[in-house]
Amino acid sequence: MTSEALSSRATGAVAATGPSGPKPNKLTLSRVGVYAFLILAALFFLMPLWVMVVTSLKGMPEIRQGHLFNWPSMLTFEPWLKAWDTACTGRDCNGLKPGFWNSVKITALSVPVSIVIAMINGYALSFWRYKGSEFLFGVLVFGAFVPYQVVIYPLIIGLSKVGLFATLPGIVVVHTIFGMPILTLLYRNFFTSLPVELFKAARVDGAGFWGIFFRIMLPMSVPITVVAVILQTTGIWNDFLFGTVFAGRENMPMTVQLNNIVTTTTGIREYNVNMAATILTAAVPLVVYFVSGKWFVRGIAAGAVKG
Amino acid sequence: MTQVAQSGGSAAGLASAVAVKPRMRRRFNYQSVIGTMPMIATAVGVFIICIIFSIIWSFTNSKLFPNFNFIGLDQYVRLWRTDRWIISVQNVFVFGILSIGLGMVVGYLLAVFMDQRIKGEDLFRSIFLYPFAMSLVVTGLVWQWMFDPNLGIQEAVRQLGWTGFEFAPLVKSETALYGVVLGGLWNGVGVTMAIMLAGLRGVDAEIWKAAKIDGIPTWKTYLFIVLPMMRGAIATSFILQCTGVVRVFDIVIAMTQGGPGVSTQMPAIYVIQHITDRVNVGQGMAAATMMLVPVMALIGLQYFLQWRSNRKAGRA
Structure with a gap:
């Protein structure tokens, strides 16, 4: 659809140099207004993070006094330990750590698998088109817009027929499938932007499909692969729907377990433990975000279709 | 060939x-x-x-x-006779119109303010975008906590002395959906801002000079000259938000589980419920097929626009 606009944006967002707006006057009233607006907006965006952190560091008696925004008068790290180690989902009281390790496993497997496949797709679609390859690509792009609910049930049946439903390989397959449209688009646009002479020269030298892929294209695609890794790591870590449906009890990812811990608490709701668990779940993608900085923005722009 | x-x-x-x-x-x-x-x-x-x-x-x-x-x-007959489904469809429309409309307006507004040669642009950008790095489940749970009627924002403001203050949208069925909209906006509006800002930066600097010479006020230039020139950025963020709206699931599950009552039910939840808890696959699939309709309509529209522009290009 607008993937053309998207891909140009992907590079445009980075290529653009400096603001193009009107030149600012000196410190006038309107300048103060601009900063006031931005700072107020920033406070709104930061507020939930602040609330999460302070709530997770308070004891329950202090929380019951209702000072949502106050810094804890008595700091405690108890909720963090509890969220990680002993918080209960139904009868299991192992905290979030099983979910964390499941998410690590799922992400560590799904990210490389989905990226390698998409890389080959993009490469083939740029240099080795065959009859029908463009049609397949069209179907994939369409797949980027299809509501997941339309394909989930047949996919459950299909995966259980081959014994992969509710298994670790099964959830990896699912993430690979649903990551494929956007990643293939990303790599296809990248490879078609490379000078074609590169490919021709290698052909003249007698290199074949895999030879060119491994010796030339793979080393050249490092920058775009960084974007793809960021996109997939955060996307798969944050996934909830596929984890609920396809992972099964054994491989329940962190997001699903977090939701279970928070929403199915019996007895007293421990808001501090809930918030500590929430921060723990958000921690990995947040670290990825703050470490990767501008690459992350590029990834979003490139992955805009993923939604 | x-x-x-x-x-x-x-x-x-x-x-x-x-x-x-x-x-x-x-x-x-x-x-x-x-x-x-x-x-x-x-x-x-x-x-x-x-x-x-x-x-x-x-x-x-x-x-x-x-x-x-x-x-x-x-x-399908049963589907369209089920209140739960009809409410889901209404909800997704209200949710979609509100969150896309607000997302566009707020996103553009933020982008315009970010475009004023401000100091610390990177810092502001990081702050506006970081919620998007977090899962919608996390978003939903945080906002659910802040909307808590007894211990949340409402109570905090009341303790400051404004005892009549009411701000706990999730507990009332009339307002629960607006609460979800706010949570979703917090999560995603930074992306709209980033796309719009890239669009603003792509506008030719000559346009600004020309507008200045003609004495057009800055805000008018942004609204009537620059905005219509950013069709690409607008379309991108629109489609991005549309697919998000049709799929909306995680945030509702985390925030309200579709409640109170059925006030925040969504088609995506309806489908999943029918293939899991309610064991009625046929019904779930009918609902899923209906979810495909708006997507097909959008794709059809895209086809049509492309066909029309091709024809125009052919004539010229």
Whole structure:
């Protein structure tokens, strides 16, 4: 659809140099207004993070006094330990750590698998088109817009027929499938932007499909692969729907377990433990975000279709 | 060769929107086919065959397991007689219009303010975008906590002395949906801002000079001259938000579980509930097929616009 606009944006967002707006006057009233607006907006965006952190560091008696925004008068790290180690989902009281390790496993497997496949797709679609390859690509792009609910049930049946439903390989397959449209688009646009002479020269030298892929294209695609890794790591870590449906009890990812811990608490709701668990779940993608900085923005722009 | 290219071109359909000029002549290379086997399996097996099966099962009375006892349109008749579904559809429309509308306005506004040669642009950008790095489940749970009627924002403001203050949208069925909209906006509006800002930066500097010479006030230039020039950025963020709206699931589950009552039910939840807890696959598939309709409509619109612009280009 607008993937053309998207891909140009992907590079445009980075290529653009400096603001193009009107030149600012000196410190006038309107300048103060601009900063006031931005700072107020920033406070709104930061507020939930602040609330999460302070709530997770308070004891329950202090929380019951209702000072949502106050810094804890008595700091405690108890909720963090509890969220990680002993918080209960139904009868299991192992905290979030099983979910964390499941998410690590799922992400560590799904990210490389989905990226390698998409890389080959993009490469083939740029240099080795065959009859029908463009049609397949069209179907994939369409797949980027299809509501997941339309394909989930047949996919459950299909995966259980081959014994992969509710298994670790099964959830990896699912993430690979649903990551494929956007990643293939990303790599296809990248490879078609490379000078074609590169490919021709290698052909003249007698290199074949895999030879060119491994010796030339793979080393050249490092920058775009960084974007793809960021996109997939955060996307798969944050996934909830596929984890609920396809992972099964054994491989329940962190997001699903977090939701279970928070929403199915019996007895007293421990808001501090809930918030500590929430921060723990958000921690990995947040670290990825703050470490990767501008690459992350590029990834979003490139992955805009993923939604 | 031209024939092959033509048939390929029309079959590519959507792909042609991703206009990249064909660089290689098509030659059959079995290694290329082997290398793209996963893609072939996904495109055909998942995005074609699975959808066909969903549609087929929507015409059957499948319960726990799928069967092929066709009962015509009964599932659809029942679907549109079910209040829960009708409310879901209404909800997704209200949710969609509000969150896309607000997302566009707020996103553009933030982008315009970010475009004023401000200090610390990177810092502000990081702050506006970081919620998007977090899962919608996290977003939902945080906002649920802040909207807590006894201990949340409402109580904090009341303790400051404004005792009549009311701000706990999730507990009332009339306002719960607005609470979800706010949470979703917090999570995603930074992306709209980033796309819009990139669009603003792409506008020719000459335009600004010309507007200045003509004495047009800055805000008018932004609203009436620059905005219409950013069609690409607007379309991108619009489509991005549309797909998000049709799929909306995680945030509602985390925030309200569809409640209170059915006030925040969504089609996506309806489908999942029918294939899991309610063991009524036929009904779930009918609902899923209905979810495909707006997507098909959008794609059809895209086709139409492309066809029209092609025809215009052909005439010129």
